[in-house]
Amino acid sequence: MKRVFVYGTLMTGEANHGIAAPHTFSVEPGAVRGRLYNAGPYPALVVEATGNDDGGNVVRGEWLTVSDEGLPAMDALEDYYGPGDPRNDYDRVHIRDIDGIRRGWAYVWQNSRGCAEIRSGFWRERESNF
Structure with a gap:
């Protein structure tokens, strides 16, 4: 089993959750340090190389525990x-939750690529916060 932090279309109820759902054993709310950017139909998370954002910015999402096939x-x-x-659009890196306990994979960009920041740090609030 693997743990993955998701913060956009793979979250419960979002457009691509069906890709993860058949492989998912558990879903828990979570948050990581970083900045969230609006790339149109999906978001992108940018973190420092250490997996921590030095500005104290928080991105909210979900921790999925998935099977090896997930x-x-x-x-x-x-x-x-x-x-x-x-060819990668995203990099997959190890990251930890702000609780300091949960750790797992996350898909990240190295920089914003000129996209607008979602200041709330929450994909579901993207319409009103960038």
Whole structure:
């Protein structure tokens, strides 16, 4: 089993949750340090190299505990081909929750790519906060 922090379309009730749902054993609310950006139909999380944002910004989402088959399904959605692959849209990195206890994977960008920040740090509030 793997733990993955999701913060956008893979969250419960969102457009791509059906990709993760068949592989999901549990869902817990969570939050990580970083900044959230609106890339149109999906968001992007940007964190410091340490997995922590030095500005104290928080991104809210969900921790999914998924089967071993769940991670490749999510990798395909996120256009993640492997560490350092130039075709990657997202990088998959280890990250920890602000509670300091939960850890797992998250899909991140290295920078904002010029997208507007979702200042609330919550994808579901994107319409009113960027």
